[in-house]
Each structure stands twice: as structure tokens, then as C-alpha cells.
Amino acid sequence: MPLFHDEDQETLANTVGPFMADRAPVSHLRSLRDADDPAGFSRDLWREFGQMGFTGVLVDEADGGLGLGHVEAGIVLEEIGRNLTPSPFIGTAVGAVEALRLADRGLKETWLPGIVAGETVAALALDEAARHRPQSVALKAERQGNGFRLTGAKQFAPFRHEADLLLVSARTAGDASDEEGVTLFALPRSHPGITVKAERLADSSFAARIELDGVDVDGSTVVGEVDDGRSVLNRVLSAVRTGASAELVGVAGGASAMTLDYIKQRKQFGRIIGSYQALQHRAAHLYAEMEVARAATLKAQQSLDAGSETAERDASVAKAMAGMASSLAVREAVQMHGGIGMTDEYDVGFFMKRQRVLAELYGDADFHADRLARMEGY
Amino acid sequence: MDDALEDFRRDTRAWLEENCPPEMRKPMRSEKDICWGGRKFTFASDAQKQWLDVMAERGWTVPDWPSEYGGGGLSPAETKVLKQEMAALGCRVPLQSFGISMLGPALLKYGTEEQKQEHLPKIARGEIRWCQGYSEPNAGSDLASLATSAEDKGDHYLVNGQKVWTSYADEADWIFCLTRTDTSQKQGGITFLLFDMESDGVSTRPIRLISGASPFCETFFEDVKVPKNQVLGEVNDGWSVAKYLLGHEREMISGMGGRAQGLTLSDYALNKLGADEQGRLDDSVLRARIAMHEVRSHAFAAMSERFIDQLKAGKIHSAQPSMMKYYGTELNKDRHELLMAAGGSDALEWESEASGGGKAARAWLRTKANSIEGGTSEIQLNIVAKRILELPEG
Known part of the structure; x- marks a missing residue:
């Protein structure tokens, strides 16, 4: 498969791009923030995503979705990134759907229709510490009759306070850092015993700190096999890391488009500042970094869709590369805008904040470089 | 499928x-x-x-x-x-060969039927080796200021002047060469000539580099006769051919930053430094630097694959080879810095048998030319800024 979008994918991009720019541009984020919106995203927009088919992009046609792949999910995410659209898309349409693909019929029938319709919001609750360490799971799930009793805490679960479905990794056997003995649970929001504390983040999105204090759940909430959640989790993580890479490519694209526009019209010393070689070389270097990140991201998407054995590695390469390139993009954006880039009135700062959150989500460049090194045996 | x-x-x-x-x-x-x-x-x-x-x-x-x-x-x-x-x-x-990677594509695009029949099969069979006469002592980054003259003598051109950094000129059979046929305009006065290096009046002198090797020559032309049917493209339009060909040269050089064959950087480092009890390279800072490099190296391998796919499908910006050349060569230089760091003092040996005659050090030094030859990194960034990002002239 060639490493560029085919005609259908280009058509999709030409649909999603104008839709997102029209319905949820950066001003949409600004108005939600200024209104101190308690959800942090728009349920109406989420339903429109459903009507457009976006939320079911990865859902099989038999289950009412579009039956497309990660390349197509990435096209939606890139536009979400470019417009800084607040959306639970990654956790729901990518993370939860990828998990449910591996779940039994019952869980599929419970959750997929709501996701496809743009009614259901899901959240992944995987992290237990400030740094992403998904391999370390201390939250306990002890057998209790037909079900399990869950005790422990999670953090950095985007939009959990609004989520109807919560995907939680829990320890069913062994020690906190063991590879085996992890189980993934799909819990409905209404479960008693779950305490959720929504924290607003730097980019004005919400992530939740969650405490589970002896929550009794039914055995039917297990995704995949008991004690073998690691294989499901790895699939889900590769999917959301690749998705976050696409969103980062979009954030970088949005920030650098604004910046190029700005340096093509701003004059100092009687000259357009974009004519100075000092800025031209930095802009060109950034372009190269972004192109490389885009290629790595597309590679990871295609690897996931093809079920390639390098998919996990490609996802780590993409997340690390997209993290570094987008970080450079937003830092250069603020610097090249000068003083106005530091003002809240101007949009460029929003890109910097969003990039920082997404770069951290599901592992930053350091985490993934280390992961790559382990995979390659050094 | x-x-x-x-x-x-x-x-x-x-x-x-x-x-x-x-x-x-x-x-x-x-x-x-x-x-x-x-x-x-x-x-x-x-x-x-x-x-x-x-x-x-x-x-x-x-x-x-x-x-x-x-x-x-x-x-x-x-x-x-x-x-x-x-x-x-x-x-x-x-x-x-340069015939395959550079001249061939230009011949296919600009050559007459006679020129294609004459030269392409010999390139394909490895019978004729070509070299490239572009840079001159006073025309490096500013290549279009070249001065080697080709004077119109009716049925032939008379070529006089000097080229420099001619790769393997002393081992090549023919040269493709940029010459000045009109001094009244800069880019518009250049003609692209093809001629035999055994022609009377051609001589070469190898240049010794910091690596000790001599892959480049100075090449001198004194009253060299070149028949008129050996012009590639139009007279005074050689700059178009040159730019097209430089794009292919940049593709070739950018390929060097890809995943190298044979021993990987991390294997080499593990060999030299060993691993800790967890199997990690026993130098945590160097390990981190290598891992970061490898992220870029894998990502650039994807970029190279995408670049070739887009190129073959005709879906590429004409200045994209400049981006590839810039990124690939800088990455390759970085890789050799890390190889030298992993090799420590062993990698500094210049002549010993253990070092293969200074293989690591000489290769490291050789890579420093990557971001100079075929247009410096700074020239590539200028091209990307102006032609892709459409930033204004200074």
C-alpha cells in the first residue's frame, strides 16, 4: 500500500476538513472555556459526529459503523487537532471501539450503538501516576462470586466526568509490575462506589482523578479474557497512541499555518519578517520535522490496519516523532508571533497548551524512545 | 491484494x-x-x-x-x-552509478531519441561510468555563477575552464557538465554538455580529504572539442536540466540517512559498551541519545518510503527533494557522531588492523560532506522556505 492517502481517503479529508472548520473552529473552544462549560465539550457536536459517521469510523459495518480503519480515524483526528476541537473522540471512537472489537457480543451490543449514534462517551482510565506507566497496574480486582471487587485509583482520564463508559485496567493476579495478570473492565458510569473528581487542565479540557472503593462489578464487564488484558490493552494503546499522533500532526499544522500567515504580513525595520533568513531556516526546518512526523504517523496507521507485526513499534515511533515535531511547532509559533503570541486574546497560545496535553497523553517522546529501545533490545 | x-x-x-x-x-x-x-x-x-x-x-x-x-x-x-x-x-x-541515479532520469526527460539510444543502455549495463561537472572554485552554493566556457565553433563547442568536487572524475568515462554559453544572463546562459573524459584537453587531479580518502577531483578543460549533438536539452536552458538532475541527486544523498544495512547503531553500541542486568545499554545517557536518534531514523525511513511512493505517483512538490536531502544528511551525520561516541577511543584509531584501517573515523569524517555536497543544508532550507512555504525574498 503506498504511503499516501488514496482517493477515498482524500475525499474523506475534504469532507472532514471543512466540517470541522465550520462547526468547531478554535473560537468554539474559546467560547466553551469562557462560559466555564462544565463538560468541556459539546454533546450536540458529538451527536453531529455520529450523524456524519465519524464516531463509527472504526466500527464494523455489521455493527452499524463505517468499517474503515485507523488511516480514516486519523483523518478525523488531524482535523480535530488543527481546529483544537474539544472532543472525546480518541477515548471513545478509537480507544473504546478498539477494545470492544476484542470483546464478546454482549459488550458490543451494549455499547457500540450508542457510540455510533454519537450518544455515548467513553473514557480510558489506565494511568495511576503522573507519568504514563501503563505496564504498572496496582488497582486491584478481586474475585467476588461471579464478579470482581475493584479497589484503587486512576488519573488523567480525559472527559471521564462525562463518560457513560469507563475502561479500567485492573490487577487480577500477580504484582503491580507483572506483565501478566491484568484484566480490562468496561464499566457503566452509574456504578456505585466510583468517585470522580474532574480536574481542568492547562488546555481547559478536563481529565478525571478516579477512586474505586470496593466497587462490585459483574463478570460480563470483562473485555477479552481474565488475566490476559495485556494483549487487549496493547492493542488499545497502539490505537490511541497512533490516534494522538494524528491529532498532534493536526495541532502542529494549525499552529504553523497561523505562524506562516503571520510572518508573511508582519513588518519590522520596513521589511516583512518572513523575508529574514533567520526565520526562514527555522520555518523550513520545522516543515521537515512535521513532514517526517506525518509520514511516521501514516506508517503506524497503515501498520495497524494491516495487522502488521511492527504495529506496536510503529505506534511508538509515531507518538515520539509527532510529539517532538509538534512541540517544536508550537514553541516556534509563540516565539515567531512575538509579544502578541503571549496574549490570551490571540489563538496561538491555545495550540501550545493543547500540544502539551496531547504530548503527555499515552506517553511522551521520552517514554516512547525508551520503549523503542527496549523493543529493539538495548 | x-x-x-x-x-x-x-x-x-x-x-x-x-x-x-x-x-x-x-x-x-x-x-x-x-x-x-x-x-x-x-x-x-x-x-x-x-x-x-x-x-x-x-x-x-x-x-x-x-x-x-x-x-x-x-x-x-x-x-x-x-x-x-x-x-x-x-x-x-x-x-x-551517477548514470543511474542522476543522468539517466535527465536523459529520459530531456534527451533526443539518438541520445537515449546511445547512452541509456550503456548505463544500464554498467559499461560507461559518468561523473558530474557542476561546482567550480567560484561557484559552490551559488552554482549558477559558473564560468567554464563553451564557445560556439560552428559544428562544435570549445570548452575551457575548471570544475571542482567532481566525484570519481579520475575513474569516470564520460562527464555531464554545466558550461556557460551566454555571459549576458546568469541562469539563462548555461548549457548542459555530455562528453568523453578521454577527449583531448581533459585532465583530473584528486583532492585529499580530512578522511584521508580522495573521492573527489579537480577537473581541467583546455580547448576540449564537444560535438553539437552532445547538448542535453536546449542551448542556454541547461539550468532546467541541472535543477531536474539535482533533485535526483538529492534523493540519492537523502537515502543515506535511512536505516543503514548491516550492524545497527544499537548493536554496535551494545558490542562496545555491554548491557546492564536489565539488558539496557550500559550508559544511560548515550542510550537515551541513541534511542532519540532511532526514533528519527525509523520515522525518516517511513518518510523515504512515502517520498518514493509519492514521487512515482507524480504527487510531490518539486522542492520536496530538498527537504529529504536536508533531513537525511543531517540524520546521517548525527548517526556517525553517535557511532564515534559508542566506539570511544577504539573508533579514533586511524591505521590499526582492529579498526579496519580507521574505518569508523574515516566514515565519520566523510559524512561531514553530506550536508555540503549537492547543495548545502542552508541552500536546501532556502529552497524549502521559498518554494514550499512561499516566504518572500529578502
Whole structure:
């Protein structure tokens, strides 16, 4: 498969791009923030995503979705990134759907229709510490009759306070850092015993700190096999890391488009500042970094869709590369805008904040470089 | 999957298994194992010659060129499959040359039928080795200011002047050369000439580099007669041909930043430094630097794959090779800095047997030219800024 979008994918991009720019541009984020919106995203927009088919992009046609792949999910995410659209898309349409693909019929029938319709919001609750360490799971799930009793805490679960479905990794056997003995649970929001504390983040999105204090759940909430959640989790993580890479490519694209526009019209010393070689070389270097990140991201998407054995590695390469390139993009954006880039009135700062959150989500460049090194045996 | 393509893959693998000599499936040990072809070339082994002959016979030294000019006539998808299958079996590239990577594409685009018939099959079979006469002592980054003159003498041009940084001029048979035919305009007064290096009045002098090697020459022309049918493209339009060809040169150089064959950076470092009890490289800071480099290296391998795919499909910005050249060469320099760091004092030895005659250090020094030759990194950034980002002139 060639490493560029085919005609259908280009058509999709030409649909999603104008839709997102029209319905949820950066001003949409600004108005939600200024209104101190308690959800942090728009349920109406989420339903429109459903009507457009976006939320079911990865859902099989038999289950009412579009039956497309990660390349197509990435096209939606890139536009979400470019417009800084607040959306639970990654956790729901990518993370939860990828998990449910591996779940039994019952869980599929419970959750997929709501996701496809743009009614259901899901959240992944995987992290237990400030740094992403998904391999370390201390939250306990002890057998209790037909079900399990869950005790422990999670953090950095985007939009959990609004989520109807919560995907939680829990320890069913062994020690906190063991590879085996992890189980993934799909819990409905209404479960008693779950305490959720929504924290607003730097980019004005919400992530939740969650405490589970002896929550009794039914055995039917297990995704995949008991004690073998690691294989499901790895699939889900590769999917959301690749998705976050696409969103980062979009954030970088949005920030650098604004910046190029700005340096093509701003004059100092009687000259357009974009004519100075000092800025031209930095802009060109950034372009190269972004192109490389885009290629790595597309590679990871295609690897996931093809079920390639390098998919996990490609996802780590993409997340690390997209993290570094987008970080450079937003830092250069603020610097090249000068003083106005530091003002809240101007949009460029929003890109910097969003990039920082997404770069951290599901592992930053350091985490993934280390992961790559382990995979390659050094 | 496309059935015809899968058939092609199966047939190709079977053919390669049958025809590629076992010796040609081992990684190259040094630059001496590269087959450049040409009248002056000495084959390193019988197997090297045999491999070139069977591949050339099939047109697979230049698989995507038309078969009437000695190519394989393969589609972009088939060419990709052939490369994948060669890589899977570890087959060496049977022939590499500036004729294949640079002049050939320009001949296909700008050459007369007579020129194509004359030159392309000889390039494909490795019979004629070409060198490139571009840079001059006073025309480096500002290449279009070149002064080597070609004076119109009726049925021929008389060439006088000097080129510098001519790669392997002393081993080449023919040269493709930029000359000035009109001094009244800069870019619009350049003509692209092809001529035999054995012509009267041509001489070369190797330049010794910081690595100790001499891959480049100064090349001198004194009253060299070049027949008029050896102009490629139009008279005074050589700059168009030159730019087109430079794009291909940048593709070739950018390829060097990809995933290198043979021993990887991390294997080399593990060899030199060993691992801790968890199997991690026993120098945590160097390990982190290598890991960060490897992220970029893998990502750039994807970029290279995408670049080739887009190029073959005609879906690429004409200045994108500048981005590739910039990124690939900087990455390659970085890789050799890390190899030197991993090698420590062993890698500094210049002559010892253990160091293979200073292989690491000489290769490290050689890479410093990557971001100078074929247009410096700064020139590539200028091109990207102006032609892709459309930033204004200063």
C-alpha cells in the first residue's frame, strides 16, 4: 500500500476538513472555556459526529459503523487537532471501539450503538501516576462470586466526568509490575462506589482523578479474557497512541499555518519578517520535522490496519516523532508571533497548551524512545 | 491484494534465489564491494560480475526504465516489490552509478531519441561510468555563477575552464557538465554538455580529504572539442536540466540517512559498551541519545518510503527533494557522531588492523560532506522556505 492517502481517503479529508472548520473552529473552544462549560465539550457536536459517521469510523459495518480503519480515524483526528476541537473522540471512537472489537457480543451490543449514534462517551482510565506507566497496574480486582471487587485509583482520564463508559485496567493476579495478570473492565458510569473528581487542565479540557472503593462489578464487564488484558490493552494503546499522533500532526499544522500567515504580513525595520533568513531556516526546518512526523504517523496507521507485526513499534515511533515535531511547532509559533503570541486574546497560545496535553497523553517522546529501545533490545 | 502483483512477487523471489550468487547476498564489507561499472572498473570478484550481468540482462539494474533503453519496464508497484524481495534475501545492489541515479532520469526527460539510444543502455549495463561537472572554485552554493566556457565553433563547442568536487572524475568515462554559453544572463546562459573524459584537453587531479580518502577531483578543460549533438536539452536552458538532475541527486544523498544495512547503531553500541542486568545499554545517557536518534531514523525511513511512493505517483512538490536531502544528511551525520561516541577511543584509531584501517573515523569524517555536497543544508532550507512555504525574498 503506498504511503499516501488514496482517493477515498482524500475525499474523506475534504469532507472532514471543512466540517470541522465550520462547526468547531478554535473560537468554539474559546467560547466553551469562557462560559466555564462544565463538560468541556459539546454533546450536540458529538451527536453531529455520529450523524456524519465519524464516531463509527472504526466500527464494523455489521455493527452499524463505517468499517474503515485507523488511516480514516486519523483523518478525523488531524482535523480535530488543527481546529483544537474539544472532543472525546480518541477515548471513545478509537480507544473504546478498539477494545470492544476484542470483546464478546454482549459488550458490543451494549455499547457500540450508542457510540455510533454519537450518544455515548467513553473514557480510558489506565494511568495511576503522573507519568504514563501503563505496564504498572496496582488497582486491584478481586474475585467476588461471579464478579470482581475493584479497589484503587486512576488519573488523567480525559472527559471521564462525562463518560457513560469507563475502561479500567485492573490487577487480577500477580504484582503491580507483572506483565501478566491484568484484566480490562468496561464499566457503566452509574456504578456505585466510583468517585470522580474532574480536574481542568492547562488546555481547559478536563481529565478525571478516579477512586474505586470496593466497587462490585459483574463478570460480563470483562473485555477479552481474565488475566490476559495485556494483549487487549496493547492493542488499545497502539490505537490511541497512533490516534494522538494524528491529532498532534493536526495541532502542529494549525499552529504553523497561523505562524506562516503571520510572518508573511508582519513588518519590522520596513521589511516583512518572513523575508529574514533567520526565520526562514527555522520555518523550513520545522516543515521537515512535521513532514517526517506525518509520514511516521501514516506508517503506524497503515501498520495497524494491516495487522502488521511492527504495529506496536510503529505506534511508538509515531507518538515520539509527532510529539517532538509538534512541540517544536508550537514553541516556534509563540516565539515567531512575538509579544502578541503571549496574549490570551490571540489563538496561538491555545495550540501550545493543547500540544502539551496531547504530548503527555499515552506517553511522551521520552517514554516512547525508551520503549523503542527496549523493543529493539538495548 | 492484487493477484498479478503477488504472482510477480513469487516469480521474482524464485528468480532471485536461483540467480543471485550467495556471495552477493552478504552485506558489503567496504566501499570496495560497490559495483560502479565503467571501462576502468575492476570487479572485486567473479560473483560481482556475474550478478551484474544477469541483472543487466533482465533490465533490473534500472528496473523502472523502459525496456527499449535497457531497463526492466516495471511499474512503480513492481519496482517496489523487486526492492523488497532483494532486501528480504539480502541481495546487493548489482550496480550503482551517477548514470543511474542522476543522468539517466535527465536523459529520459530531456534527451533526443539518438541520445537515449546511445547512452541509456550503456548505463544500464554498467559499461560507461559518468561523473558530474557542476561546482567550480567560484561557484559552490551559488552554482549558477559558473564560468567554464563553451564557445560556439560552428559544428562544435570549445570548452575551457575548471570544475571542482567532481566525484570519481579520475575513474569516470564520460562527464555531464554545466558550461556557460551566454555571459549576458546568469541562469539563462548555461548549457548542459555530455562528453568523453578521454577527449583531448581533459585532465583530473584528486583532492585529499580530512578522511584521508580522495573521492573527489579537480577537473581541467583546455580547448576540449564537444560535438553539437552532445547538448542535453536546449542551448542556454541547461539550468532546467541541472535543477531536474539535482533533485535526483538529492534523493540519492537523502537515502543515506535511512536505516543503514548491516550492524545497527544499537548493536554496535551494545558490542562496545555491554548491557546492564536489565539488558539496557550500559550508559544511560548515550542510550537515551541513541534511542532519540532511532526514533528519527525509523520515522525518516517511513518518510523515504512515502517520498518514493509519492514521487512515482507524480504527487510531490518539486522542492520536496530538498527537504529529504536536508533531513537525511543531517540524520546521517548525527548517526556517525553517535557511532564515534559508542566506539570511544577504539573508533579514533586511524591505521590499526582492529579498526579496519580507521574505518569508523574515516566514515565519520566523510559524512561531514553530506550536508555540503549537492547543495548545502542552508541552500536546501532556502529552497524549502521559498518554494514550499512561499516566504518572500529578502
